[in-house]
Amino acid sequence: xxxxxxxxxxxxxxxxxxxxxxxxxxxxxxxxxxxxxxxxxxxxxxxxxxxxxxxxxxxxxxxxxxxxxxxxxxxxxxxxxxxxxxxxxxxxxxxxxxxxxxxxxxxxxxxxxxxxxxxxxxxxxxxxxxxxxxxxxxxxxxxxxxxxxxxxxxxxxxxxxxxxxxxxxxxxxxxxxxxxxxxxxxxxxxxxxxxxxxxxxxxxxxxxxxxxxxxxxxxxxxxxxxxxxxxxxxxxxxxxxxxxxxxxxxxxxxxxxxxxxxxxxxxxxxxxxxxxxxxxxxxxxxxxxxxxxxxxxxxxxxxxxxxxxxxxxxxxxxxxxxxxxxxxxxxxxxxxxxxxxxxxxxxxxxxxxxxxxxxxxxxxxxxxxxxxxxxxxxxxxxxxxxxxxxxxxxxxxxxxxxxxxxxxxxxxxxxxxxxxxxxxxxxxxxxxxxxxxxxxxxxxxxxxxxxxxxxxxxxxxxxxxxxxxxxxxxxxxxxxxxxxxxxxxxxxxx
Amino acid sequence: xxxxxxxxxxxxxxxxxxxxxxxxxxxxxxxxxxxxxxxxxxxxxxxxxxxxxxxxxxxxxxxxxxxxxxxxxxxxxxxxxxxxxxxxxxxxxxxx
Numbered sequence: 238x239x240x241x242x243x244x245x246x247x248x249x250x251x252x253x254x255x256x257x258x259x260x261x262x263x264x265x266x267x268x269x270x271x272x273x274x275x276x277x278x279x280x281x282x283x284x285x286x287x288x289x290x291x292x293x294x295x296x297x298x299x300x301x302x303x304x305x306x307x308x309x310x311x312x313x314x315x316x317x318x319x320x321x322x323x324x325x326x327x328x329x330x331x332x333x334x335x336x337x338x339x340x341x342x343x344x345x346x347x348x349x350x351x352x353x354x355x356x357x358x359x360x361x362x363x364x365x366x367x368x369x370x371x372x373x374x375x376x377x378x379x380x381x382x383x384x385x386x387x388x389x390x391x392x393x394x395x396x397x398x399x400x401x402x403x404x405x406x407x408x409x410x411x412x413x414x415x416x417x418x419x420x421x422x423x424x425x426x427x428x429x430x431x432x433x434x435x436x437x438x439x440x441x442x443x444x445x446x447x448x449x450x451x452x453x454x455x456x457x458x459x460x461x462x463x464x465x466x467x468x469x470x471x472x473x474x475x476x477x478x479x480x481x482x483x484x485x486x487x488x489x490x491x492x493x494x495x496x497x498x499x500x501x502x503x504x505x506x507x508x509x510x511x512x513x514x515x516x517x518x519x520x521x522x523x524x525x526x527x528x529x530x531x532x533x534x535x536x537x538x539x540x541x542x543x544x545x546x547x548x549x550x551x552x553x554x555x556x557x558x559x560x561x562x563x564x565x566x567x568x569x570x571x572x573x574x575x576x577x578x579x580x581x582x583x584x585x586x587x588x589x590x591x592x593x594x595x596x597x598x599x600x601x602x603x604x605x606x607x608x609x610x611x612x613x614x615x616x617x618x619x620x621x622x623x624x625x626x627x628x629x630x631x632x633x634x635x636x637x638x639x640x641x642x643x644x645x646x647x648x649x650x651x652x653x654x655x656x657x658x659x660x661x662x663x664x665x666x667x668x669x670x671x672x673x674x675x676x677x678x679x680x681x682x683x684x685x686x687x688x689x690x691x692x693x694x695x696x697x698x699x700x701x702x703x704x705x706x707x708x709x710x711x712x713x714x715x716x717x718x719x720x721x722x723x724x725x726x727x728x729x730x731x
Numbered sequence: 732x733x734x735x736x737x738x739x740x741x742x743x744x745x746x747x748x749x750x751x752x753x754x755x756x757x758x759x760x761x762x763x764x765x766x767x768x769x770x771x772x773x774x775x776x777x778x779x780x781x782x783x784x785x786x787x788x789x790x791x792x793x794x795x796x797x798x799x800x801x802x803x804x805x806x807x808x809x810x811x812x813x814x815x816x817x818x819x820x821x822x823x824x825x826x827x
Contacts, residue, residue: 262797269800279819280810284802288809300797321785328748330823378820379827386827387820514746524790 243407248446248483250476251453252412253404254468255441256419257397258429259373260304265394266372267295267338267523272395275435279389287375287393289334295522297322301396302526303536304428305345305370308398310540311426312349312365315533320345321525322370325515330388331375339399341517344369345526346400351422352545353414358558360545363415364403373397398428404443404453409472416440416468421544424569431569433463440468444475446483454479455489459496459503471496474503547576554579554588560596567600574617575599578624590631591624598645606650613650623648626658630668635659640667640715670716673725676709679717680725683708694730702726733767735760 243249262272268286271277285293309316323341346368352360373395379386400419406412420438424431431437440463445456457479459471474496479489494503542550544565551561556579567575575595582588599615606613627644630636636644644667648654655661662668670676683705684691690708693701702723709722740760744751751759815822 264797264799269795269798270802271799280821281806281819283806283809285804285809288804290804290809293804297794298797299794302794326746328746330821330826377823377826379825384825385817385822386825387817388823389820514742516746519785521786524786524788524793527791 245446245476246480246484248448248454248476248480249450250407250444250446250472251404251456252406252408252472253443253456254402254406254412254415255443256400256416257373257439257441258308258400258419258423258431259437260301260396260398261427261429262298262300262304262396264298264300266298266301266370266396268394270394274391274395277391279387280391282391283393287333287390289332295338297523297526298396301370302345302528304396305368305398306528306533306536307426307540308368308400308423308428309346309349310537311422311428311543312346312351312368312400314346314349314365316345316528316536317343317347318528318530318533319343319525320369322520322523323517324520325371325517327515329374330386331377331390331393333375333390333393337372337374338520338523339371340369342519343525346398351415351418353411353418354548354562355414356410361411363405363411366401366403368398368400371397371399404445409469409476412442412472413465413469417465418544420465421565421569425543426540436463439463442468442472442475444472444479445489446476446479454483455491457489457492457494457503459494460506462496467496467498470501471503474501478503551576551579551592555585556588556592560592563596563600564592567595571600571603572615575620577617578620581621582624587624587628590628594624594645598642599649602646602649615649619649619654622654630659630662634671634718635668636662637669637715637719640669643667666714666716668716669718670713671718671721673721676713676717676722677725677729679709679712680705680722680729683712684726684729691730694726733764733771735764735767739763 264270264272265287268284270282270284270287272282274282286295306316320340320343322338324336325339325341326336328335344367346365348367349365350362351365352362355361373392375388375390375393377386377388402415406415416438420431420433423429423438429437439461441458441460442462443456443458445454447454457475459475462468462471475494482489490505493506495506496503547565547568548561551564552558556564564576564579579588579591579595582591599620603613603615623645627636627641627648630644631638631641640662644658644662644665647665648658659668687705687708690701690704694705705726706719706723709717709726710719713722737756737760740751740756740763743763744756744759810816810819813821
């Protein structure tokens with residue numbers, strides 16, 4: 238897109254994003270406590286390392302390094318052969334050591350890029366500056382009316398990868414698309430569980446506006462956004478707020494802001510004037526990470542196809558763009574192997590049918606069951622058996638699409654699959670009646686019971702035929718072939 | 732002798748969460764200045780072409796398996812020793 242299409246009241250907005258991704262590990266970055274703080278009582282997943290006691294020795298988690306290396310490939314680059322840890326100093330009660338162990342000078346990822354899909358379907362490349370490993374801080378709460386705060390260190394030490402983009406986005410839509418694409422990639426590459434509700438990915442957006450496209454304006458940083466929607470809203474809010482200030486002749490203050498969802502606005506949190514006073518120095522407790530060529534090659538071969546590869550593959554099979562995006566999301570939040578059956582479907586018609594079944598039947602079913610804490614597990618083998626079996630019945634004209642849906646829902650949720658799908662469907666009354674004489678007797682019954690509708694049809698009212706077909710479907714409990722029923726109704730009335 | 736202003740010392744104190752008396756500010760102003768002088772002496776050494784020494788142990792990849800282990804200092808003992816707590820929470824001065 239040309240720069241001028243981005244202009245808002247003559248100002249060019251520029252956005253950079255930092256994202257903290259929680260790595261999928263069992264334990265913390267430097268300690269042996271469990272990483273899974275969901276529902277845990279406060280301060281139960283803590284030891285001397287999380288408390289930052291003098292003499293406690295942090296030891297690096299090899300799995301966190303592996304996940305970060307996988308992330309490099311998800312960002313279209315390779316991990317650095319050499320990286321190391323530094324101490325970042327600041328005082329805050331949720332950081333008991335007085336410093337955070339992070340990577341400042343030599344991060345595990347330098348460079349990289351991801352392509353984002355724009356509103357018009359074209360792609361745009363957004364470059365990645367760097368990504369580094371660091372430990373999370375604890376969580377603090379501030380009881381209303383009290384003169385104290387409460388700290389829970391369960392989350393302290395959780396391994397994070399902080400991914401920093403170049404300031405190359407120019408609209409709220411691009412910022413949202415970047416956050417969404419990062420979410421897809423971090424899950425596809427198995428870097429993180431990417432559960433936004435649990436805070437597995439948290440976005441900080443740096444926004445500035447400028448009348449001169451060659452020069453960046455003063456930026457604000459809105460921190461800790463945990464949904465794509467809030468990224469979009471916070472960026473739009475900041476663009477409007479900054480332009481209004483500048484139009485009033487006021488200056489933008491470089492500061493940290495927070496998004497308040499109740500009020501749908503950002504509010505100032507603290508001034509960033511001391512930003513560079515973290516007094517970083519190399520952490521003497523953690524020896525550097527050296528990744529061999531063999532290790533990097535091994536990680537490379539373990540990282541599966543990224544979303545853009547799937548877009549190309551599914552697009553070539555004739556799946557529509559909007560459907561593809563829904564399928565990619567299903568790969569993230571329903572089932573990692575859900576897409577495989579589409580590629581193996583065998584015919585163009587089946588590709589579309591299977592994509593449609595996943596989007597309209599399996600995904601809603603499994604999300605609903607998961608919400609009711611009755612999650613169902615569907616193996617790729619079962620999915621293929623069910624989809625192929627039901628497709629065969631449809632292709633033989635033995636199943637209506639409504640009954641196909643009922644059958645799929647039932648078969649995906651039962652423990653054992655029936656040996657003979659057709660016999661099973663028959664016993665459930667799903668098999669479509671295509672026997673003319675059987676349908677004819679039902680049609681006759683319906684015509685006798687609805688003389689007014691018959692008169693209406695004779696007077697040329699086409700709607701009445703639809704009503705009669707509906708009655709036939711009702712009497713046959715949905716098993717009559719509707720096209721055949723219509724044909725017979727027309728024949729008998731004429 | 733390096734120049735260090737009163738404001739420099741107060742800023743450092745703020746970043747380190749320390750409250751200093753006027754006498755202490757003056758004391759640290761001189762002491763820190765002599766440390767800076769020492770650093771200036773080190774800076775005079777020509778280190779062109781040398782890689783920075785981040786660590787002296789010579790170790791690399793000192794890592795552990797990602798398996799949950801029992802704590803050396805367990806949560807209950809750590810909580811018992813807190814100067815101030817509220818049930819299982821660490822209680823601190825109001826932050827915001």
